[in-house]
Structure formats: structure tokens, C-alpha cells
Amino acid sequence: MSETGSYTVRLELVDEPGELLRALRPIADNGGNLLSIFHERGNVTPRGHIPVEVDLEATPAQFDVIVDALRDAGVNVIQAGAERYSEELTVVLVGHLVETDLSDTLQRFQDCGGASVADVSLSAPAGTDEPSSARLRLVASEGRSADALATVREVAAEKELRVVEPLTEGSA
Amino acid sequence: MRLAVVGAGAVGRSVLELADEYGHDVVAVADSTTAAVDPDGVAAGEVLARKRETDTVGDDEPAAALSAEYDALVEATPTTLGDAEPGFSHVRRALERDRHVVLANKGPVAERYGDVRELEADSAGSVLFEAAVGGAIPVLSTVADLNGQVTAARGVLNGTANFILSRMAAEGLGYEHVLAEAQDLGVAETDPTFDVEGTDAALKCVILANVLYGGGYTLADAAVDGIADLPGSALELAAEDGRTIRLVGEVSDGEVRVGPRLVPENGTLAVSGTLNIVQLETDHAGRLNISGRGAGGPETASAVLADVGRLPPR
Numbered sequence: 035m036s037e038t039g040s041y042t043v044r045l046e047l048v049d050e051p052g053e054l055l056r057a058l059r060p061i062a063d064n065g066g067n068l069l070s071i072f073h074e075r076g077n078v079t080p081r082g083h084i085p086v087e088v089d090l091e092a093t094p095a096q097f098d099v100i101v102d103a104l105r106d107a108g109v110n111v112i113q114a115g116a117e118r119y120s121e122e123l124t125v126v127l128v129g130h131l132v133e134t135d136l137s138d139t140l141q142r143f144q145d146c147g148g149a150s151v152a153d154v155s156l157s158a159p160a161g162t163d164e165p166s167s168a169r170l171r172l173v174a175s176e177g178r179s180a181d182a183l184a185t186v187r188e189v190a191a192e193k194e195l196r197v198v199e200p201l202t203e204g205s206a
Numbered sequence: 207m208r209l210a211v212v213g214a215g216a217v218g219r220s221v222l223e224l225a226d227e228y229g230h231d232v233v234a235v236a237d238s239t240t241a242a243v244d245p246d247g248v249a250a251g252e253v254l255a256r257k258r259e260t261d262t263v264g265d266d267e268p269a270a271a272l273s274a275e276y277d278a279l280v281e282a283t284p285t286t287l288g289d290a291e292p293g294f295s296h297v298r299r300a301l302e303r304d305r306h307v308v309l310a311n312k313g314p315v316a317e318r319y320g321d322v323r324e325l326e327a328d329s330a331g332s333v334l335f336e337a338a339v340g341g342a343i344p345v346l347s348t349v350a351d352l353n354g355q356v357t358a359a360r361g362v363l364n365g366t367a368n369f370i371l372s373r374m375a376a377e378g379l380g381y382e383h384v385l386a387e388a389q390d391l392g393v394a395e396t397d398p399t400f401d402v403e404g405t406d407a408a409l410k411c412v413i414l415a416n417v418l419y420g421g422g423y424t425l426a427d428a429a430v431d432g433i434a435d436l437p438g439s440a441l442e443l444a445a446e447d448g449r450t451i452r453l454v455g456e457v458s459d460g461e462v463r464v465g466p467r468l469v470p471e472n473g474t475l476a477v478s479g480t481l482n483i484v485q486l487e488t489d490h491a492g493r494l495n496i497s498g499r500g501a502g503g504p505e506t507a508s509a510v511l512a513d514v515g516r517l518p519p520r
Contacts, residue, residue: 124447124468128440155446157439165435169443196431198440198451200468201360201475 040069040091044113045104046083054086060103067091080153083110112150112173121179122152123172125186129195131166132158139189140170146185149174207306207514210234210271212296213282214263217310217337220507221280222250228511236271237263238283243274272299277520278306278331280510285312285409287425294318297325297333304330306520308513310337310506316409317424319416330520334513339363339410342505343498345484347516349417356418358458358487363410365480365500366394366401367433367453371466372478375441375450381434393480403432404453408464411455415462423462431465444468450476458487 043061047053054073061068069089077085092100104111131139140151152173158166174182183199190197207230211218214237225232231247237257242248242264253263272279279300283293290313297314300307302325309315314322315335326333339345340363349356362368366388373384385402388394400406408428415423433453444451452475454467469475474495477483482500487493499505 124449126440126443126451126468128437155443157443159437159439165437167437167439167443169447171447196436196466198436198444198466198468201454201456 038067038091038093039097040089041097042113043088043090043101043104043111045086045088046079046081046110046112047086049078049082049084056107057086057104057109058088060107060109061088061090061100064100064103065092065096066100080155081151085112110150112152121174121177123149123174123179123182124200125170125172125183126198127168127170127186127190127195128198129165129190129193131156131168131195134193134195136168139193139195142189143170143172143182143185146182149178149182149185207231207277207517207520208233208275209278209280209514210236210274210276210300211280211282212236212268212271213280213284213311214257215282215284216503217506217510218280218282219254219257220503221282221510222248222253224504224507224511226250228515230511230514233276234271234274235263236266236268237261239268240264241266241268241271243270245275272296276305278308278514278517280308280310280514281314282310282510285316285406287313287317287405290314290317294321297322301325301329301331301333304520306331306517307333308337308510308517309333309335310510312338312406312409312413315416316412319413319421319423323421332517334516335413336513337506337509339413340482340484340496341365341498341500341502342508343482343484343496343500344509344512345414345486345496346417347512348486348494348496349414352486352488352491355488355490356486357489358456359411359414359418359484360454360456360458360475361484362407362452362475362477362482363455363484363500364401364404364407364453365482366398367404367407368477368482369393369480370402371433371436371441371451371453374436374438375445376478378438378442380438381436402434404430404455404464405432407453407455408462411457411462411464415457415460418457419460428462428464430463433466436466440466445471452476 072087074085152171155169234243240262293311294314336346408430412423449468450471455464483497
């Protein structure tokens with residue numbers, strides 16, 4: 035019915051034994067044909083994850099199942115073939131980031147769907163009285179960056195964080 | 207034209223000083239407690255000296271300036287929120303007398319735009335307010351020239367906030383430090399709330415929204431966030447990524463927003479110091495950028511006097 039196409043999936047793996055194998059299994063299990071794996075071991079993301087780029091062949095239907103299966107398996111999929119996570123969004127958060135549980139904040143951005151936290155830089159000056167700042171790069175699937183931004187605003191408002199938003203599209 | 211200047215702050219005084227150069231006579235001038243009226247034109251030098259020395263402009267009551275025989279009222283009293291008084295009453299009085307009004311005061315056109323337009327409709331006088339948005343920058347006249355083509359506007363509209371942000375970014379200094387420095391330089395007022403909380407920029411955006419969308423906006427319709435107490439670390443993180451932070455006002459899709467925004471470090475909007483910039487999105491002309499001085503006596507007075515020149519003759 036559908037023709038087989040080739041896809042590139044970009045994953046972020048935790049640096050632990052067996053992680054790569056765990057990430058590849060859903061591909062093979064769902065009929066994908068692995069073409070190449072580029073394991074960027076030396077290139078650790080700011081969150082300590084290792085980016086891996088996987089090229090594979092599958093039908094569009096199989097590919098959708100594979101991406102879902104990867105996500106179900108807890109593998110962080112940054113970029114998946116045709117569904118490019120193409121819209122990037124950088125925001126700066128200001129406030130008591132550590133005290134308000136930064137990892138929960140990031141997790142909730144991630145959970146809003148359609149967006150992924152690609153990297154985080156935190157600047158927390160000495161002393162907890164001072165507010166800290168964090169710069170986040172979010173990658174959202176096409177057309178979803180407004181949703182992602184809405185989630186950022188919502189979580190930030192709840193935690194009394196200030197959001198320095200990027201200007202809306204076409205403003206460079 | 208014969209002008210009555212109400213308000214003797216930096217803008218009002220500069221209008222008084224420069225009117226002659228533009229071929230106009232100031233026949234009345236008032237501050238909050240006194241007035242000077244002379245049908246043949248007040249002596250600008252004398253009034254300015256008197257204001258400096260005794261903080262009065264003449265021996266008359268302020269009301270005398272409002273009832274003087276002038277062609278256009280220059281309203282340059284301080285911007286007030288809510289009912290926009292006493293500026294609004296000054297505008298009403300002038301329009302009811304079929305006189306023109308040129309506003310530097312943002313209050314009446316930000317908070318009571320509909321009321322002002324209604325009064326204007328019943329009057330032989332016209333209302334212009336170029337000086338209320340972006341000081342010397344010809345924003346509203348450009349919008350008018352573009353004849354309905356402008357679909358959205360955004361920009362840096364507060365010089366004080368911009369000075370603070372650009373100093374913080376350039377020198378790696380903290381907010382409090384730079385604010386104190388700005389106050390020493392006279393760039394920031396002793397009470398900087400209006401500027402650093404984003405209110406001033408928001409009023410200008412509200413006026414733009416009223417012009418672009420035919421009225422209906424007040425400050426209460428704007429989502430406003432300021433730059434007060436923004437930590438230096440936020441600017442540092444932005445800089446690491448080739449960006450910086452500016453207090454940006456946006457008027458688009460019927461909404462008015464003001465807040466700190468990430469902009470490209472060397473981008474158009476990242477003007478430095480006290481400069482302002484306005485970007486207009488248009489249907490057929492693409493994007494226009496106009497930058498310049500958004501505040502200051504002579505700068506703002508130049509916008510006031512340009513408006514006077516645009517008024518129909520009486």
C-alpha cells in the first residue's frame with residue numbers, strides 16, 4: 035500500500051549501559067530497517083544526555099508506530115523524519131527556579147506535547163535570595179510553538195516565574 | 207497659528223522656545239498654578255526665565271490660558287491615568303470652543319480615546335497627538351500616510367527602560383546599580399515606576415491600537431510586564447545565545463502587550479541607550495523601521511510643532 039521511505043530519528047539517551055539497545059528495539063520490533071546509527075558519544079547535551087541519530091527505512095504507517103513506541107519506551111525523540119521539530123523557541127525564565135523544582139518545570143514543558151526541551155542553561159548566582167535565570171531552547175513541531183509558549187506561560191505563572199519571551203514570528 | 211501651551215514641563219517649555227522658529231505665536235502659557243496671556247504673543251525668554259527663577263509663568267490664573275484667543279491648544283500637562291484629568295477637560299474645553307488640540311499628554315488618547323473622538327466630531331477643531339507616541343519619531347503621521355495599510359506595530363518605546371537594559375547588558379551591571387546611575391544622569395526619574403514597570407510603553411501601544419483599530423482600548427486592555435529587578439544573569443544568558451533583552455511593546459491581532467522580550471543582539475530592535483524604535487507591518491510596503499529619540503523637551507516639541515503644521519487653517 036505505502037511505499038517504504040527513509041527517515042531520520044534524532045534521539046537523546048541517558049548515558050547508561052543498555053540504553054542504545056533499548057532505544058533501537060522498538061524500531062526493529064515494528065518493522066523498521068536500520069540503515070545507520072550515529073552515536074555522538076562525545077557530544078553531551080546540557081542535560082547530560084547523548085544525542086543519537088538513527089536512519090531507518092519504513093513505511094509511513096510503520097514509522098508512526100515506531101515513533102510512538104519509542105516515546106512509550108521513554109526514549110526522548112527530538113526529531114522524527116518528516117515530522118520535523120522545526121520551530122525553535124528560546125525563552126529565559128527568571129525567578130526562584132531551583133526552589134520551584136526546575137526539573138518539574140522542564141518536565142511539564144515537555145509533557146505539553148509537540149515540544150521538547152532541547153537545552154537548558156542555568157545561571158544561579160551565589161545565594162538563594164537572588165533570583166536565578168535559565169535559558170531554554172524548545173523545539174516544537176510545526177505549528178505548535180504557540181501551544182508550547184502557552185504552556186511555558188501557564189507553568190511560569192503558577193510558579194511565579196517571569197518569562198522573557200522571544201518576539202513573535204518574523205521579527206528578527 | 208496662535209498657540210496656547212498648557213503645561214510648562216520640558217515639552218511645554220520647548221514648544222514655547224521653538225514656536226517662533228516654526229512661524230507660530232504663543233499667546234498663552236500656563237503651568238499648574240499660573241498663566242501668562244498676551245494676544246500679541248508672550249515673550250518666551252521672559253516666561254522661561256520666570257519659570258526657572260520663581261516656578262511661575264505669569265500673574266494670571268491658569269484658567270486664563272484656556273479661555274484665551276488661540277487657534278490650537280498644546281496640551282503638555284503630565285500624563286494621568288483613569289479619567290485622564292486635568293488633560294481631558296482641557297481638550298474638551300478647546301474642542302467645545304472649536305479650537306484645535308495638539309497633545310503631548312498621553313492620558314486622554316490612551317484612556318479616553320472614544321470620548322476625545324466624539325468631542326472632535328462635534329467640533330470644528332481637530333485633534334493630533336504625534337508627540338504622545340515615540341517622541342520625535344514620526345509614528346502616527348507615518349501610519350496616517352500609509353492610509354490603513356499598517357496591520358501591526360511593535361517597538362521599543364521607553365528610553366529609560368532601554369537605557370537600563372542596554373547598560374546592564376554592555377557592562378554586566380545589576381539592575382539597581384544601573385537604575386541609580388540612570389537617575390544620576392537624569393535619564394530615569396526619582397520615581398521610575400512608570401518607565402520600568404512598562405506603563406509608559408503600554409500607554410503608547412494603547413494609543414497605537416486605538417489608531418490602528420479605531421478605538422476601544424485603554425491601559426486595562428494591555429498585558430503589561432516591566433523590567434524592574436530583572437537580574438543581570440538573564441541578560442548574560444541571552445547574550446551567550448547571541449540575543450539580548452529589550453522592553454518591547456506589540457500591537458497586533460487586536461492585542462496590546464508589553465514586556466521584556468528576547469531579540470537578536472544585533473537586530474533592528476536592539477537599539478541602545480535611550481533610543482526608541484518602531485516597526486510597522488504593512489500590507490504592501492513590508493516592514494518599516496523608524497528610530498530616533500523618544501523623549502526630551504526639544505525632540506518632543508518638534509513632534510508637537512509638526513502636528514501644528516498639519517492642522518487645517520482656522
